[in-house]
Amino acid sequence: MGEGQEGSLKLHFDGHLRLEFRGAKVTTDAGLLVVRELDEMLGLTEMAGEMISENRNGRNVQHELAGLLRQSVYARLAGYEDVNDQEALRDPAMRAVVGKKALDRNAASSQTVSRFETETLVTEQNIEALSSINAVWVEKAIARTNTKKIVLDMDSSESPVHGAQEGSAYNGHFSSRCYHPLFVFNQFGDCEGATLRPGNVHSADGWRDLLEPIVDRYKDADKKLYFRGDAAFASPGVYEYLEENRILYAIRLPANQVLSREIEHLMTRPVGRPPKRPRVYYHDFSYRAASWDKPRRVIAKVEWHQGELFPRVGFIVTNMSALAKNVVRFYNKRGNCERWIKEGKSALDWTRLSCTRFSSNQVRLALFVLAYNMGNFLRRFALPSQVSHWSLSSIQLKLIKIGAKVVSHSRRTIFQMAEVAVPEALFAALLERIRCLVAAPT
Secondary structure: OOOOOEEEEEEEOOOOEEEEEOOHHHHOOOOOOHHHHHHHEEEEEEEEHHHOOOOOOOOOOOHHHHHHHHHHHHHHHHOOOOOHHHHHOOOOOHHHHOOOHHHOOOOOOOOHHHHHHHHHHHHHHHHHHHHHHHHHHHHHHHHHOOOOOEEEEEEEEEEEEEOOOOEEEEEEEEEEEEOOOEEEEEOOOOOOOOOOOOOOOOOOHHHHHHHHHHHHHOOOOOOOOEEEEOOHHHHHHHHHHHOOOOEEEEEEEEEOHHHHHHHHOOOOOOOOOOOOOOOOEEEEEEEEOOOOOOOOOEEEEEOOOOOOOOOOEEEEEEEEOOOOHHHHHHHHOOOOHHHHHHHHHHHOOOOOOOOOOOHHHHHHHHHHHHHHHHHHHHHHOOOOHHHHHOOHHHHHHHOOOOEEEEEEOOOOOEEEEOOOOOHHHHHHHHHHHHHHHHHHOO
């Protein structure tokens, strides 16, 4: 008897090869299993049932709120940014992670997930609940992090739109019709909070509404707070708020004639052949703008680069007492915040805010932030040292996108993982690091 050919496809370039499509028996996202393990150890998505208000009624409710949130977040972390993709995710990996014994039934359909995101979550109470869930997640992560200080970086970003979404507007700085969300990250890459704003608002609009709840969370945490921001946040209101709350800050200050006069002695090109490495000079002085209530310390950095006629000049206003050089170095690390925003854009596509209603897009951004933080927690707590440098995109492509064959027995289900970018030993190390979190404080 020859080998059966029914149900398989032949390839003409090699007659020995056959293709079989058995959708329910294979998965392309087996790495979600390790995400679920981390989720379980930290107790993240399980809290959704207690914090999200239920508006579904009747006896036909099949999926719990925690499972629906898990499915929405995991799908985004796996790179499926649209609700329409949920149909493709009703495979063994997603069914295994959305809830206990979920392999016995399907994950939620795209219609169910859509109703969850655009009807259940869009209420004002549940939008606030999503923000609270993210705050608790970050608290759990910080509780497992050995640190005495928290550095908060605030920055805005562009989320282009391609329709008539409510609240979108043309932004001259970005030269596009967009939303203009505002983000706060800590130094470990956790997104402490985010808010969606209309496209035509100033970069610092609503800064206090976003920052104040984050600061309040840390008041009893015995941690020193620091703040960094670009020139958009150089305003008396920001300085006064930070000083009132004893937060050390370094904020870029736009140049003006008064500031330029303070560094005139550094604006003469150094004598001699310029070296390959730039010549850098620092100068700090007391300065009071007309709108300020008191003088503040300003640090100037002047860089002379080979081949450039004029120096590069930057000013920073600060209440830190460290050496000028160290304050500038501290401020320059703000670039990590921009990198994390780019990670959210490239790996998760969190700029894809395509719903018609503004409230629905608020929910989408909040879910993207939860997915981002889930991935960042995986990077922070689970990745062994040899792969700790992985970006969110690398985690997504090399770890989450592991292919697997699913073999079901009467008492257990086995995922036979493809050993390519992540060998068995590395995967075992991931799980071991996650299990060690149980002994950490909660």
